[in-house]
Amino acid sequence: MTNIILQTIEQISKEKNIDPEIIVTALEDAMIAAARKFYRTGEDISARFDRESGMLEIFAIKRVTDVVQDPSLEISLEEAKQIDQSLEIDDTVELPKPTDVLGRIAAQTAKQVILQKVRDAERQNIYSEFSQKVGELITGVIKRFEGPDIIVDIGKTEALLPLREQLRAEAYKQGERVRAVIVKVLPIAKGPQVILSRTDAQLLIRLFEIEIPEIYDGTIVVKNAVREPGDRAKIAVASMDRDVDPVGACVGMKGSRINSIIRELKGEKIDIVQWSDDPAQFAANALNPAKISKVLILDA
Known part of the structure; x- marks a missing residue:
C-alpha cells in the first residue's frame, strides 16, 4: 500500500x-x-x-x-x-x-x-x-465561438480572442490556425484566462521579428509601432550597422518580406519609417513621400 x-x-x-x-x-x-x-x-x-x-x-x-x-x-x-x-x-x-x-x-x-x-x-x-509570456506571439487553433468571442486552443489551456481584439476584415472558422499575441492573463476563479489580440501593435512587432532576420539578430531595432488595426500601421526601425538599410531590409526583395506580414494582417497597409533621434528628421521620414518644406517642433 x-x-x-x-x-x-x-x-x-x-x-x-x-x-x-x-x-x-x-x-x-x-x-x-x-x-x-x-x-x-x-x-x-x-x-x-x-x-x-x-x-x-x-x-x-x-x-x-x-x-x-x-x-x-x-x-x-x-x-x-x-x-x-x-x-x-x-x-x-x-x-x-x-x-x-x-x-x-x-x-x-x-x-x-x-x-x-x-x-x-x-x-x-x-x-x-x-503571465511570463505577455507580449509574445502564439499560434493556436480556433476551437469554438462564444457569441462574438473566439476560444482558441493554445495547448496547455484555452485562450480568449475577444471581439475587440479581432480584425474587422478577418473571417474566422472553427479548426483554423490563428496567430496572436498574449496581451494579459486574468486570474479568475475557474482558472486563468489568457487574453489574445490580433489588433495589438505587439503583433506587428513580433511578425517583423519572425520575417526579418536582421531584426531577429539585432542588426535592426524596432523603435516603435502603431496601428489602426485592419487599415494601416507605421513601424519605426533603426539600423545598428551603417551598411544595412533598415527600411530596405524590412521590405525585402520585391516586397517579399513585408508582403508576408501584410497577408497575415489581411491587407493592412504598413509604412516602414527610418528612425531618427532628431524629432524633425523623424517627422519628415514618417511623412515620406510627401515633400516637407518645414518642420516646427512645439513645446508641449
Missing part, C-alpha cells in the same frame, strides 16, 4: 507537472478531513506522511495540563509522563490514531481533496507560465 501511494504521487507529479510536495500536502489535508469526519470528537487532528517509507500517520494533538477540562484537546500531566517523561505543563503531545478504520471515508475524501489541490496547482502553473 505504501509503495502504491509513493508511485501515485510520482505519477501525478510527472503527468500534471506539479511539485510532489503539493500532492503530499493534499494527501495529509485529505486524511485530516477524513479523520475529523470519522471520529467527530473535536480533537485537533494532524497527519504526517513519511516521504521515505510512504507511511501515513494520524495524530490527535493535545496540550499537557494539570486539570483536564476538555479531554478532546487536553491531557493530564500524569498521562503525558507515561508517554514521555520529559513532557511538562503546556507542552503538546501527539497521540497516534488508527488509520485503517477510516476505510471508504478516507478514500473518498482523499480523492476529492487531492483532485481539488491538483486542479488548483495546475491553474497556478498555467497562470505563472503564461
Whole structure:
C-alpha cells in the first residue's frame, strides 16, 4: 500500500507537472478531513506522511495540563509522563490514531481533496507560465465561438480572442490556425484566462521579428509601432550597422518580406519609417513621400 501511494504521487507529479510536495500536502489535508469526519470528537487532528517509507500517520494533538477540562484537546500531566517523561505543563503531545478504520471515508475524501489541490496547482502553473509570456506571439487553433468571442486552443489551456481584439476584415472558422499575441492573463476563479489580440501593435512587432532576420539578430531595432488595426500601421526601425538599410531590409526583395506580414494582417497597409533621434528628421521620414518644406517642433 505504501509503495502504491509513493508511485501515485510520482505519477501525478510527472503527468500534471506539479511539485510532489503539493500532492503530499493534499494527501495529509485529505486524511485530516477524513479523520475529523470519522471520529467527530473535536480533537485537533494532524497527519504526517513519511516521504521515505510512504507511511501515513494520524495524530490527535493535545496540550499537557494539570486539570483536564476538555479531554478532546487536553491531557493530564500524569498521562503525558507515561508517554514521555520529559513532557511538562503546556507542552503538546501527539497521540497516534488508527488509520485503517477510516476505510471508504478516507478514500473518498482523499480523492476529492487531492483532485481539488491538483486542479488548483495546475491553474497556478498555467497562470505563472503564461503571465511570463505577455507580449509574445502564439499560434493556436480556433476551437469554438462564444457569441462574438473566439476560444482558441493554445495547448496547455484555452485562450480568449475577444471581439475587440479581432480584425474587422478577418473571417474566422472553427479548426483554423490563428496567430496572436498574449496581451494579459486574468486570474479568475475557474482558472486563468489568457487574453489574445490580433489588433495589438505587439503583433506587428513580433511578425517583423519572425520575417526579418536582421531584426531577429539585432542588426535592426524596432523603435516603435502603431496601428489602426485592419487599415494601416507605421513601424519605426533603426539600423545598428551603417551598411544595412533598415527600411530596405524590412521590405525585402520585391516586397517579399513585408508582403508576408501584410497577408497575415489581411491587407493592412504598413509604412516602414527610418528612425531618427532628431524629432524633425523623424517627422519628415514618417511623412515620406510627401515633400516637407518645414518642420516646427512645439513645446508641449
